[in-house]
Amino acid sequence: MAMSSGMVLLCRLTGRSLGTALGHGRGKTLTARRWYITASAAGNNLQFKLDERTAHSSLDLFKKDTGVIYRMLGIDPSLVQDTPLRFRDWAVVLADTHIDSGRHYWEITVKRSHEFRVGVAEVLTSRDECLGTNSSSWVFAFVQRKWFAMTTGKQVPVPLVGKPDRVGLLLDYKAGRFSLVDTQKAEVVYTIKTQFRSPICPAFALWDGELLSHSGLEIPPGLQ
Template sequence: MALPLSMAGCRLAGRTVGNLLFRQPRRMLLTNRRCFVSATAINNLQFKLDEKTAHSSLDLFKRDTAVIYRILGLDPSHVRNNPERFHDWAVVFGDSQITSGRHYWEVTVRKSQEFRVGVAEAAMSRHECIGTNNTSWVFAYAQRKWLAMTTNKMVPVPVIGKPDRVGVLLDYEAGRLSLVDTQKNKVIHTIRAPFRGPLCPAFALWDGELLTHSGLEVPEGLN
């Protein structure tokens, strides 16, 4: 079955570019990250969105807990150039790095028909999009369908419609990333992967806006 066109690749400055998915991943050394989550932090991960990583088409607001996509965006020459910023893709990372524990956060989606939520290695190449390589794991929504994505592989997620709010549950040691239906307090789908390096909450957005909710305990029903 053919996949939706917009899910066949990541979108470059508002355009879908499928052939860029198959480039070899490029690693980069990133420094001066703000925060590490210690081995004793079991949940209650608190993070904000990291402006240093945000693509020029993304604006942060609500004290850096929310992001809005602007089709024209900022002139890249007016955005401070640094090695942590995504240059080609509408992606932004959270400002915390996770190296252990179980962590849970939620995302409110407003007026968006295409977005991705998940995690990525802190050192992921800023010339790639989350979900297209072996250093990121995401749940993608486009054309009214959900997919789990990593390493250019796309797995359909059971139909849940488009809820206004979804949860993300990360179990680092168990190698599990789950999408959660917050209304039913139920895991919808789980991606399994051998996490090795520090991970950051990761988001991609091509219309509308996302609001993040962190500092949450793992719901009892998901323990």
């Protein structure tokens, strides 16, 4: 399958071949949930932190593990504990709370970043694939001042102009709906429709700048 220049940029690696960007890598998956924190989200007020054990060595967590900064050089991979939880080739980090029911809302503030992805992924998603390139992750990607909805390697343009400092994410697990929200208007911009078959968690990829998550929020009245 030929890749457009935009897709090449969207699938930028941290040291892996272009073939893997298309989902042709080994695709290892975690086989035991015991490797992951399994604190279920209570009610609709999802609250989470980022799980350092999943973070690629180029990502540095801050603000009590609610934010992440991309470091171009990063940490020497040999100095980072190598566990089945960690993303080894992609600048990805997962949240520490899994979701298997309910409607949930959280927001993201992004600074000085030209390329990032925000979304959800199965708790046991492959650590050898990037978010949005497989069938176990659903994300909204920002690159070249444009937004895209991504899953299974397919990208759909999203009509949100520019890069707002803050966006909202609305999840309805049972209905299989994951939406990007314009926080200024409290309106859904685009919804990815799917069927979640296992626990999922908030997921993030970042190739420059920094990202801060805001969880524990009520669903805005206009989105109820």
